[in-house]
Amino acid sequence: MQCMMNLHFGMHLRRVSTTSTMLAAALLCIPGCSSNKSPPVDLAKVHHFEAQGYPAPHEFDTSESEDVRLINGLPERLVWCRPLESGVHPLLIYMPGQGQNAHAFEPGRHALAQAGYVVMSWQPLPEDEMPSGQSNQNGWQGQRYAAPLLQKRSELLRQLHADLLKSQGKGDQQLQGVNLSQIGLIGFDLGAYTVAHAAGEAVSGTEAVLAPSPFKAYIVISPYASFEQGAFDTRYKGMSAPLLTLTSDSDVDPNGGIPAAYLRTAPFGNMPAGNKYMLVMRGARHATLGEQSEAEDGHTPFEDGHDKNQGKSGERRGQDGRGGKGRSKGSRSGDVASGDKTAGDSGRSPTTTAMQRTALTTVSIAFLDAYLLDDTLAHQWLQSQAGKWLSPIGDWRSK
Numbered sequence: 001m002q003c004m005m006n007l008h009f010g011m012h013l014r015r016v017s018t019t020s021t022m023l024a025a026a027l028l029c030i031p032g033c034s035s036n037k038s039p040p041v042d043l044a045k046v047h048h049f050e051a052q053g054y055p056a057p058h059e060f061d062t063s064e065s066e067d068v069r070l071i072n073g074l075p076e077r078l079v080w081c082r083p084l085e086s087g088v089h090p091l092l093i094y095m096p097g098q099g100q101n102a103h104a105f106e107p108g109r110h111a112l113a114q115a116g117y118v119v120m121s122w123q124p125l126p127e128d129e130m131p132s133g134q135s136n137q138n139g140w141q142g143q144r145y146a147a148p149l150l151q152k153r154s155e156l157l158r159q160l161h162a163d164l165l166k167s168q169g170k171g172d173q174q175l176q177g178v179n180l181s182q183i184g185l186i187g188f189d190l191g192a193y194t195v196a197h198a199a200g201e202a203v204s205g206t207e208a209v210l211a212p213s214p215f216k217a218y219i220v221i222s223p224y225a226s227f228e229q230g231a232f233d234t235r236y237k238g239m240s241a242p243l244l245t246l247t248s249d250s251d252v253d254p255n256g257g258i259p260a261a262y263l264r265t266a267p268f269g270n271m272p273a274g275n276k277y278m279l280v281m282r283g284a285r286h287a288t289l290g291e292q293s294e295a296e297d298g299h300t301p302f303e304d305g306h307d308k309n310q311g312k313s314g315e316r317r318g319q320d321g322r323g324g325k326g327r328s329k330g331s332r333s334g335d336v337a338s339g340d341k342t343a344g345d346s347g348r349s350p351t352t353t354a355m356q357r358t359a360l361t362t363v364s365i366a367f368l369d370a371y372l373l374d375d376t377l378a379h380q381w382l383q384s385q386a387g388k389w390l391s392p393i394g395d396w397r398s399k
Contacts, residue, residue, distance in 0.1 A: 042351040050358050053389050054366040054381050060085045062113040066102075067174055069167075071159050077102050079121040080174060081113040090182040090372045091164075093157075094121040097189025097222070097290050098144055099131045105188065105291050111361045117368065118178050122160070124153045128190060144190055145224060145257065147205030153194045158209045182372045184217040186364070188290040189253075192220040196267060200238035204230045217371040218243045219364055222251050222289050224258065225266040232266045239267070242275035242371040246360055248284035248394070273399040275371065277382060279363055281394035284356045291357065355393050363390070 060083035068075050079102040083089060092112055096104035102121040109119045123129055128144060143149070161183075168175040187195035197203060198210050199218040223245055225232070247264040258264065268278040281289075363386060369378035387396040 039350065041354050045351055046354045046358065049355050049392070050362070053358070053362045054378070054386070056115050056362075056365050056369070057375075057377075058083070058085075058116040059114050060116060062110050064110075065174070069160075069163060071156055071163055074156070076122060076124070076156070076160065079103055079109075081109045081119040081121070082177075083113050083116055083118070085116070086177070088177050088179045089116055089118045090179050090184065090368070092117045092119045092184045092186055092368070093160075094119055095185070095187040095191030095194055096121065096123055097191055098128055100188075100290070101129045107357070108291055108361050108364075112365065112368070115365045115369070117184075117372075123191075124156045124194070125149070145193060145226065147203055150193060150197055150203060151206045151209075154197050154206070154209050157194060157198060161210075161214055183215050184219065184368055184372055185215050186219040186221070188221040189224070189286070192222055193224040196220050196223055196239070199241055199243055200236075201267070202230060202235045202238055204228075204235075213241065215241070217241065217368060219246065219367065220244070220267070221246045221360070222258075222286055223247065223264055223267050225263040226258070232270050236267050236270040237272060239271045240274065242367070243271065243277075244364065244367045245276075245278040246281075246289060246363070247278070248281040248289065248356075250283050251286050251289060253286060268397070276399050277363075277367060277386075278397045279359065279390060279394055280397070281356050281359065283352065284394075288353055288356055289360065352393065359390055359393055 062081055063084055064079065064081045066077065066079050068077050070076070094105060094109060096102065100123065102123050104123075105121065109121060112119050164175060164178075165180055168178065168180060185195045185198055187193070195218055197206065197208075198213060198215060199220075200208070200213070202208075218241060220243065245265070245268045247261070249261050251261045251264050252258055265278065265280060268276060363382075366378045366381050366386065369375040370382055383398065390396045
């Protein structure tokens with residue numbers, strides 16, 4: 001007995017197509033499918049929600065590739081996702097969470113590339129890829145947030161940036177069409193900690209290695225905030241750059257690193273005002289925010305319906321089969337889980353999870369368009385429309 005789900009539905013442009021193939025991609029269930037499975041995603045509801053959001057001006061097809069670079073003598077694996085469109089595009093460096101490698105956050109990375117960004121995913125330390133269930137033994141999981149390791153990741157980030165500049169100057173093919181004067185940093189969980197440090201968080205036992213910072217905008221997904229790293233009222237005062245925080249009222253680390261979800265909001269609350277935004281979603285799990293499966297997040301695995309053939313290498317085409325610019329039909333929500341074991345909770349239903357992931361990516365694109373591309377429409381949307389659009393799933397704050 002098996003359920004199959006095809007959840008590829010179109011990102012909208014400034015005008016939403018009324019003939020979107022999303023609505024045709026309904027849940028297909030073989031007769032006899034178990035009655036205890038969670039309900040299917042309400043595609044019409046998710047599509048309607050997405051269509052009312054930020055109208056991203058681009059929707060390119062994307063490609064993915066991988067290379068290995070020596071950074072401070074260490075072989076660092078970089079996964080690149082880029083728009084199949086000629087021209088110069090800003091660079092986003094994505095740093096995944098603990099237990100994830102550089103292929104993590106795949107639907108989100110492709111959505112950002114569809115919007116016109118070159119996305120480079122990178123896990124600085126190989127040991128950070130160790131699954132959290134293993135790394136939590138003997139308190140090892142908590143050690144990943146220790147000041148010496150944070151300092152090491154930050155130094156590697158500095159050296160990576162220097163290597164990219166040097167390599168582009170030598171004609172590196174991987175860096176053709178990449179605007180290294182417009183770089184954004186994005187991180188989830190452990191990666192968010194490094195991003196926040198680069199943005200100016202003063203962590204006890206560390207020093208800033210990127211001052212002045214070469215990065216123009218920062219997104220922290222599930223920020224790390226522990227009383228052990230310094231007083232909240234002082235340690236975020238140096239974070240003056242544009243920054244977006246994404247979290248939820250259920251964003252608790254399943255391994256105990258963050259015992260209370262409200263701690264994730266402490267960085268935003270103590271940063272200086274000016275170009276700061278925060279989305280606090282209702283009921284979104286830590287795994288949902290990082291596009292993990294529940295198995296990765298330390299919960300019971302569920303059937304995720306993920307298309308394993310997409311985005312691993314080569315070109316990710318739209319359903320029209322064309323390369324280059326076109327309408328790729330991958331939704332901003334990614335490949336949505338069809339069997340969340342807690343589907344009885346409306347805040348964690350498959351439909352709500354799809355809306356949450358759509359919101360996360362859509363808000364990120366609007367923020368990056370505003371602060372990397374200086375797009376007037378994106379600035380206006382963040383300030384005057386985002387809160388209303390997000391109200392069904394969370395609370396939007398700005399200062």
